[in-house]
Amino acid sequence: MSLINRKAPVFSAPAVINGDEIVENFSLTQYLGKKYVVFFFYPKDFTFVCPTEILAFQEKLAEFEKRDAVVIGCSTDTEETHLAWLSTPKQNGGIQGVTYPIVADTAKTIATNYGVLAGDYTYDEEGNFAFEGAPVAFRGTFLIDKAGVVQHCVINNLPLGRNIDEAIRMVDALRHVEEKGEVCPANWSEGKEAMQATRDGVATYLSNN
Missing domain, CATH: 3.40.30.10 (Glutaredoxin)
Incomplete structure (x- = not known):
């Protein structure tokens, strides 16, 4: 489990x-x-x-x-x-x-x-x-x-x-989610754009990338 x-x-x-x-x-x-x-x-x-x-x-x-x-x-x-x-x-x-x-x-x-x-x-x-x-x-x-x-x-x-850098990236992702209320897409790293956890937020992210 x-x-x-x-x-x-x-x-x-x-x-x-x-x-x-x-x-x-x-x-x-x-x-x-x-x-x-x-x-x-x-x-x-x-x-x-x-x-x-x-x-x-x-x-x-x-x-x-x-x-x-x-x-x-x-x-x-x-x-x-x-x-x-x-x-x-x-x-x-x-x-x-x-x-x-x-x-x-x-x-x-x-x-x-x-x-x-x-x-x-x-x-x-x-x-x-x-x-x-x-x-x-x-x-x-x-x-x-x-x-x-x-x-x-x-x-x-x-x-x-x-991969130790991946462990650091996941700490960054968790902190970002907690602090910003956003979700982290594939290959996200600190400083990159994240996403709002809504359909509009996904659309906005996709239109900008």
């Missing part, structure tokens, strides 16, 4: 914040009424595609912050593994310098509730508990508004890295 236009699943889990501090009860609820949240999942620490995405989010962190948005990462690794990776220099395959929170979903419940776990729990022929697929998260990205409602999500398969 899609989470679009639904409350983002609530959780409390360990996380590493500021790149060097473990907190035990991290939650997105601290941002309710205050910030937009870009909450993204990645498969695994100490891998290849994942650090390119994580570091790319860090490089654009100021762009999110000036839009009143926070970036939060999450994988099924432990908080200790997160901390070790955050302490490893980039030239050695690490993500040192990343300052936004990274959540540890070791129970895989957060990934399950957000619909991004890359497998399913099941039973084998002998009735033993088993897992089919990969016990890691797909590359899911969720844009959550200040009321805690999911407004946008995109989920990539494990080999497919995401």
Whole structure:
């Protein structure tokens, strides 16, 4: 079931914040009424595609912050593994310098509730508990508004890295809709003309483009 236009699943889990501090009860609820949240999942620490995405989010962190948005990462690794990776220099395959929170979903419940776990729990022929697929998260990205409602999500398969600029564009689009009461057409970006959500508004937009 899609989470679009639904409350983002609530959780409390360990996380590493500021790149060097473990907190035990991290939650997105601290941002309710205050910030937009870009909450993204990645498969695994100490891998290849994942650090390119994580570091790319860090490089654009100021762009999110000036839009009143926070970036939060999450994988099924432990908080200790997160901390070790955050302490490893980039030239050695690490993500040192990343300052936004990274959540540890070791129970895989957060990934399950957000619909991004890359497998399913099941039973084998002998009735033993088993897992089919990969016990890691797909590359899911969720844009959550200040009321805690999911407004946008995109989920990539494990080999497919995401576009960070598109995440920024979607924050811009959400803010524009909320502030201007207009809707955003295909390929819209900040500064381009939007549309009134009426038949006349659509006609006006089409006549000007």
